[in-house]
Amino acid sequence: MEKNKMLSVWKANAEGNRFETLKANITTEVAIIGGGITGITTAQLLKQAGLKVAVLEARSVGGGSTAGSTGNIYKVTEFGFDATKTKYDTDVVRQVTTARDEALTLIKQNIQQYAIDCDYKEQPWYLFSSNEANSSKIEKEYEAAKDAGIGISYITQGEVPFTIVNGIKIDGQGQFNPLRYVQQLANAVCDDGCRIFENTTVLSIEEEKGQYIIATNRGKVYAQYVVHATHTPKGRMVDFHSLLGPYREYGVAVKLASGNYPEGIFWGYFNANDRYSVRSYEHEGEKYLMCIGQPHKVGQKEHNEENIANLENFLREHFDVAEVTNRWGGQNYKPADGLPYIGRRSAGSNEFVATGFSTDGLVWGAPLRQL
Template identity: 30%
Template sequence: MSKGKHESYWIETSNFPNYPKLKEDTETEVCVVGGGIAGITTAYLLTQKGFRVTLIEALKLGHGTTGYTTAKLTAQHDLIYNQLISKFGEETAKIHYDAAMETIDFVKETEKELQADFQLSTEAAYVFTDEQKNVRQIEKEWEAYQKLGIPGSLEEELPLPVSSKRAVKMDNQAQFHPLLFLQAMTEYISSHGGRIYEDTRAETIDEGEPATVKLKDGGSVTAKHVVIATHFPFYDFKGAYFARLDVARSYIVSGKSPLRYPGGMFISMDSPSRSVRSAKDKDGETLWLIGGDGHRTGKGKEMKEHYSNLRNWGRSQFEMDEFDYNWSSEDFMSLDSLFYIGRITKRTQNLYVATAFRKWGMSGGITAAKEITSLIADGKSLYNDIYDPARSDGVKGITTLAKNMVEVGTELVSGKLEKTNKSIDDLEQGEAGKIRHNGKLVGVYKDNEGTVHKVDTTCTHMGCEVHWNDAETTWDCPCHGSRFRASGEVIEGPAVKDLKKID
């Protein structure tokens, strides 16, 4: 019974060219930091408008969160519209829906303009529950749809062979292959004067007009405008984003089923959550993508169990025996459920940020690109400033902020007091653990060749204690989601410096 390769289907079936590393000082009109959907789409739109754009990516294009998504292109962001109406009113809720629907149209238009194939298909989207206690929430969401004029329906059953007590359906949604979308746009950027660099990590920004992005390995980019599209802003102390974002990991497995896929995209509101969509493999056969089992980054049980839980659910519900791929993703949530898109602070007019997409980064990233492009090109918001990061996050947001700060403080203290009796000799090949050396915790990983990697387990962002992720073979920070390779190199921010290696 195959568990599948630990790789993203999107990454394996895309083919980005390699781009050089930037090592010297350069100048441009707009510097976009981050080579995912928000960054590349922003660079594409600004290039179309005639701006000189430089795009830099710390690793490889599309290999961040965008490469590990479920790739649902939808306005159905869980149960959101009843909440938005209650918190902000119908106008804001309708703007949020319209913005997401416009992203579907944008992808359709871009597919035609660039004469590409994004494997785009129109699908209905469902949020469902199999628990009686959650039925009323589903019904309230349908009432919100009716208030806002959202096409859909309230359903008793699903076309999917899964038990459901109630579901809310949203019509005219979409799914696609996100990296084919990004690949086509990068080709356009490169052929129209834009410059793209990989393996180029931004470390800090010297503010001013122009601003200068300082690179980790030397060199810099000086620009009139800087767009921070790094998922979690690497320049996060400006605007206190480290305290305004919640971080979570979720998991995906994919494989084939003897059942016919009925069409549609599905997500449960129950715990643990389950998400289902389809895709076509390289031979044109149907893959079932099953996601869920989310938890706060750096917390919870052994990470491999989450993949096992999803595979077991696929076997029990859809008779799946063979699995082709498994991967995981990291997502960030704002304090009030709306994205953070716009100027990083009210006082900083030429630095822009795009983050907090709440696990809906495909529509959120494109919305961010359109909004930031409008702010740079025309000086105005497309969406009535509802995503402005400088907005008040409200009473509930303040409560969440206080909770986040307490959790970080607890991690800072408890992490340093972590007990361990392990020694290096206790570790098998492919295993990791923590030992104490001269009173300090040291993270030790013994790779499959027997080489021992030792790192200081203090996160280089704000000093929390990182924890081992056995599914990804990474060190993960539970405070703000920074992730590091087993040998200490930073993978995902907000950290920009590697873990210190220990001799």
């Protein structure tokens, strides 16, 4: 398999950037562990609040979970409106969608303010079933959304590039290249008040006399506050780790022979169990069609090449695929109660965590009021 085809479509269409490596011990007000969308956005907001910040990234900014994500940003979560309503109530559905709307607004504001070239495009989000077995799921999602005051409507045959039995949509959602977004946001906010270090791996965190000592492979960082923006918190945090389920999901990008790429974010149930996410992406005139899906719990799939093959076969069944350009996988952690864990590690602690995003990290990672 060609090496470049193993990159996500985001990595294949990003320019990259380089930040310094920590070379000596430093002191700051806030140390943020992780340079993905969560870490860089948190750094931006804390810097705007007047705090001195240092971001510690083990590899490259945006190159981890952010670069393996779907690139879709929307108010709905992976679990859906109905699951949230059933576990909690309609008021929680409203709170979740309000928080995610605020994050979407922040992303759009950043794109405009910093002139970020990340191929952002507003798109409708669709959820549909191609079989009767899952038609009732669509009805439940529609009712839960309506009860929460969310603008949602039914769709008709021909509105999406698939045969449908039942379907709904929400207008005004979005898509972008998340890696380009995070890289350019990092460039925009990095200065003496917001230092960003790549290739700087955190080894341990200790608290001593009201101050945190973060030991890295390159030196130590002394801080008053610590933010874990690392997918899962660093160190032994059994109270969080025991509540997270590690999952993998896969993506492929293809070129179509016809050049006719559908517009929209399409979530579809095509059999009793599988839901695929399909959408188009364009960068500098080059167009791609992507399919994301085939999730499984980590360690429970011996040959994940089969998952990639299933996505490719699905696209070939529904579209005139001329070439597969990208294949990749991404990992996420699903929270036990369906909502992410964002806030202080414990009451009165100056150590903060942001984890349990499931596949919704691009929006949960833009924390306007969550932290």
